[in-house]
Amino acid sequence: MAITYTSGEQVEVYRFSIPATVLIPLAAVFLQAFIPLRFPFFVIFDLPLLVTIGFATARRNPLAGLLTGGLIGIMQDALTHQPIGLYGISKTVVGFGASSLGIKLDVENAGARFLITIFFFAVHEVVYFLIARGLVGLRMAWSWPHELLSGIANAVLGVLVFMLLDRVKQRT
Amino acid sequence: MESVLGRYRNLIVLVGVLFAQVVGLAVQVKRTTPSEPTRLIRIWAIGAVTPLERALVWAQTSTGDVWHNYFYLRGVRAENRALKAQIERMSLERVRISQDADQARRLQALLGFKEQFISQTMAAQVIGGSGSELSRSVFIDKGSRDGLKPDMAVITADGIVGKVLHVYRSTSEVLLINDQSSGVGAILDQTRLQGILNGTPAGELVLGRVMSDETVPPGEMVLTSGGDSIFPKGLPIGKVAKITPGSDLFLNIHVRPAADLSRLEEVLVVTKIDERQAQPEQVGGARAIDILAARLPSVPSKPENTEKSASSGSSATPGSVAAKTPTTGVAANGTPATGTSSTGTPKTAHPAMPGADAQSNPKATPPHAGNGAPAARNAPNAKSTAGDSPGLTSSSRAGASTPSPKPVNPPVDPKPQPDSPDTPH
Structure with missing residues (x-):
């Protein structure tokens, strides 16, 4: 498996244009809200999470990663009727973690991206679960098979999303 | 100090951002009602996303309409025939239901x-x-400018969907059931x-x-x-799918929703619900008591009395049924007889109805409508039946009526017509 330790000098750092930085997360949130109406099974995916991980691992900047994750999460929260901050906190943690990991690991190949997506999907779900249950008091049901299936499905889709993001990222 | 801040800058920012969000979350949770600060964020997000959704839905609907209305018309003729047949069936059903509704209104007025x-x-x-799987809500393309308000019911033809949760200018959020x-x-x-x-x-x-000892x-x-x-x-919600034991002494009854909540396209928002009391003028007290009499379980009368009254023909007043049946019914239910008689005296009970019914629509009130339903049971409905759909009542009403012994029937028709095949024997 091609997760290789890479020195800070060896890793490539990318950036995204302003239109891409604004429109891609917006499109992800939009599609996440729209597609499940036509294809209910799509609700197991979390496109905004995949975009958060993709941006964070490409930029390799923890500050940018956590802010991007936080903003995407808050926007996602705004479309639900739950208190704003549940997705915000979860994606802030994921954005920070993914960008920090991106500094240390080479995440340019599909295998590494697959594993990273599964890992951060699990982190996201755990953080969300803890906050929703502990802080907000929501009734939450945790199902291991469901989470595992969702994690794999998101990882597969994540590999495709990262390939699309590769087309719009620019080398610094 | 500066070196520490520089070294842990990312972590400090992370903790700061998380802390801010946790505080914001705690404030929202503590509040009992939604307020303006968070609403602004929601307005921005919804304002950014819903125009795209609206445009896509419009494009999809328009394309579908063009295809279905102008090109794909296969099977329309056969479907038309089937629908016409269905309309006929439903017209008959409507008559029956309107009679039930009339009856229900009369009873409601009584109560x-x-x-x-x-x-x-x-x-x-x-x-x-x-x-989100944890937030089951949808957005609709109507908002405050269309007169929508929070807590309005949202339904489909199949069943209820949810209620309006938040209202924005041109969209609203609907919380699903x-x-x-x-x-x-x-x-x-x-x-x-x-x-x-x-x-x-x-x-x-x-x-x-629902208590666990219930079936x-x-x-x-x-x-x-x-x-x-x-x-x-009275709006449909769904059907019972399975029953499991719940906490304490209660059951958990799992319900399969009547409306497909995962594939909603068009919904109806109930913008006005009227509440009114059934109009007393629609109700003859005597007629209502007659209905009650037919509904309540009755005790068979003595054969000799019945024979006597049958032989007397027109001398048997319709009031005698109203007096006899309620009394026995009330007694059977253990309710004091005075309660029934105070509602309407037997003498004033439907003096004209049975006769009018027999004249206007002789077939409408067979005394033993298939399952022994008394004519008195049908009499209150005969008025609307005669006007709407002759000949429908006896068979359709019989299914819902309480079987009652035959001897009670003769006095219902004070003017038996010898020629009529439906005259009680």
Whole structure:
């Protein structure tokens, strides 16, 4: 498996244009809200999470990663009727973690991206679960098979999303 | 100090951002009502996303309309024939139902009952959702400028969908009934057990607060009870799917929703619910008592009395039925007889109805309509039957009536017509 330790000098750092930085997360949130109406099974995916991980691992900047994750999460929260901050906190943690990991690991190949997506999907779900249950008091049901299936499905889709993001990222 | 801040800058920012969000979350949780600061963020997000959704839905609908209305017309002729046949069947059914409704109104008036009915709805298109498994809500393309307000009921032809949660200018958020924060007052159609229907985190519907010693058959229809002051009474919610033991002494009744909540396209928002008391002028007290008499279980009369009254023919007043049957019925139920007689005296009970019924529509009131339903049972409905659809009542009403012994029937028709094949023998 091609997760290789890479020195800070060896890793490539990318950036995204302003239109891409604004429109891609917006499109992800939009599609996440729209597609499940036509294809209910799509609700197991979390496109905004995949975009958060993709941006964070490409930029390799923890500050940018956590802010991007936080903003995407808050926007996602705004479309639900739950208190704003549940997705915000979860994606802030994921954005920070993914960008920090991106500094240390080479995440340019599909295998590494697959594993990273599964890992951060699990982190996201755990953080969300803890906050929703502990802080907000929501009734939450945790199902291991469901989470595992969702994690794999998101990882597969994540590999495709990262390939699309590769087309719009620019080398610094 | 500066070196420490520089070294841990990322972590410090992370902790700061997380802390700010946690505080914001705690403030929202502590508040009981939604307020403006968070609403602004929601307005921005919804303002950014819903125009795209609206445009896409419009494009999709337009394309579909063009295809279905101008090109894809295969099978339309056969479908038209089937629909016409269905209309005929439904017209007959409508007559029966209107009779039931008339009867119900008369009974409601007797009880001083206030009925609720949907007087105004607004069609709306579902344009988006929350995109989260833990927030089961959808957005519709109608908002405050269309007159929508929070807590309005949202339904489809199949059953209820949810209620309006937040209203924006041109869109509204609808909380679905299978969301875990949703609650609907519900009643089981046959057993008349009431409970509260809640959503679960998995998106299922569970009817709670039904005692575990009750028997609930799977497949039974679940309706709104009207107790939540949002949904009018009697709207379909779904069917009982399975029953499991719940906490304490209650059952968990899993309900399969009647409306497909995962594939909503068009919905109706109930914008006006009227509540009115049944009009007393629609009700003859005597007629209502007659209905009650037919509904209540009765005790067979003595044969000799019946024969006597039958032989006397027109001397048997219709009031005698109204007097006899309620009294026995009331006695059978253990209710004091004075309660019944105070509602209307037997003498004033439908002096004209049976006769009018027999003249205008002789076939409408056979004394033993298939299953021994008394003519008195049919008499109150004969007025509307004669006008709407002759010949329908006897068979259709008979299914819902309480069987009653034959000897009670003769006095109902004070003017027996010898030529009529339906004259009671």
